[in-house]
Amino acid sequence: DVKVTQSSRYLVKRTGEKVFLECVQDMDHENMFWYRQDPGLGLRLIYFSYDVKMKEKGDIPEGYSVSREKKERFSLILESASTNQTSMYLCASSKRLFGETQYFGPGTRLLVL
Amino acid sequence: GDSVTQMEGPVTLSEEAFLTINCTYTATGYPSLFWYVQYPGEGLQLLLKATKADDKGSNKGFEATYRKETTSFHLEKGSVQVSDSAVYFCALSGGYGNKLVFGAGTILRVKS
Numbered sequence: 001d002v003k004v005t006q007s008s009r010y011l012v013k014r015t016g017e018k019v020f021l022e023c024v025q026d027m028d029h030e031n032m033f034w035y036r037q038d039p040g041l042g043l044r045l046i047y048f049s050y051d052v053k054m055k056e057k058g059d060i061p062e063g064y065s066v067s068r069e070k071k072e073r074f075s076l077i078l079e080s081a082s083t084n085q086t087s088m089y090l091c092a093s094s095k096r097l098f099g100e101t102q103y104f105g106p107g108t109r110l111l112v113l
Numbered sequence: 114g115d116s117v118t119q120m121e122g123p124v125t126l127s128e129e130a131f132l133t134i135n136c137t138y139t140a141t142g143y144p145s146l147f148w149y150v151q152y153p154g155e156g157l158q159l160l161l162k163a164t165k166a167d168d169k170g171s172n173k174g175f176e177a178t179y180r181k182e183t184t185s186f187h188l189e190k191g192s193v194q195v196s197d198s199a200v201y202f203c204a205l206s207g208g209y210g211n212k213l214v215f216g217a218g219t220i221l222r223v224k225s
Contacts, residue, residue: 004156031211042117042202042215043157050210058212090156094211099145099164102213104156 003027004105006091011110019078021108023091029103030096032074034058034066037088037107049074050096081112115140119203119216126193126223134188134219136177136203144207146170146179146186151200151218160188160201193223 007022025032031050035043035058045058047066055066063085067075074093078085088109092102120135138144145164149157161170166181175190186203203216 033212040217042217043213044215045212048210048212056210092157092213096211098211099162099206100211101147101159101162102211104149104158106154106156 004091004093004103006089006105006108008108009106011108013078013081013110013112015082015112017078017081017112019081019110019112021076021078021089021091021110023074023076023093023105024072025074025091025093025103026072027093027103028071029093030071031094031100031102032068033092033094033102034064034074034076035090035092036060037090043090046076081110083112086110086112115144115205115207115214117203117205117214117216119201119219121217121219123220123222126221128195128223128225129192130223132188132190132193132197132221134201134203134221136186136188136216138184138186138203138205140184140205140207140214142207143181144205146177147204147206147213148175148177148186148188149202149204149215151202153199157202193221195223195225197221198223 033048034046091105094102148160163170163179
């Protein structure tokens with residue numbers, strides 16, 4: 001079975017802190033994604049990566065950056081956390097081919113005070 | 114751009130009732146369509162998918178048919194159980210990078 005793990009289930013941070021969210025997948029998938037989930041808005045894509053060291057902006061990249069130094073690991077960075085970044089963050093991975101299923105991690109619920 | 118619209122919830126049903134959750138989409142080209150389910154406290158997991166027009170995806174008693182003429186992918190189940198209580202997301206994948214575009218999600222509550 002595909003496994004996608006995220007470093008934390010819950011995080012509490014202060015405004016202005018730098019926050020790192022880590023995601024690891026064990027199925028040698030080329031594509032990795034970061035989404036945020038907010039009630040009534042569904043999931044929105046922040047960034048995705050289709051290869052090591054490659055990244056592309058999604059729909060809401062402002063205030064975020066990402067890093068992919070190894071194929072299995074994709075990190076989301078909040079450079080200076082703000083209260084409007086309080087949300088659920090979900091990581092996913094998939095094979096590169098069109099129409100392939102994305103597999104999701106359990107999510108990190110981030111609260112910024 | 115591509116978009117997905119699904120019926121608002123919450124939807125509340127009694128056990129063994131028939132379920133329909135409507136989903137329509139707007140996309141250029143020929144997207145793949147998905148239903149994902151999120152149980153309380155968990156991430157999303159794939160429920161079913163269809164990759165071309167008239168395909169029917171099915172899993173765990175749930176079904177959805179890819180209707181290109183009506184741009185729809187409605188989710189149905191003949192008899193729901195309490196354990197089906199969850200949030201259901203319709204999504205499409207149609208562009209570069211295999212990105213998903215999600216609907217807002219529909220909360221389903223099943224009462225015994």
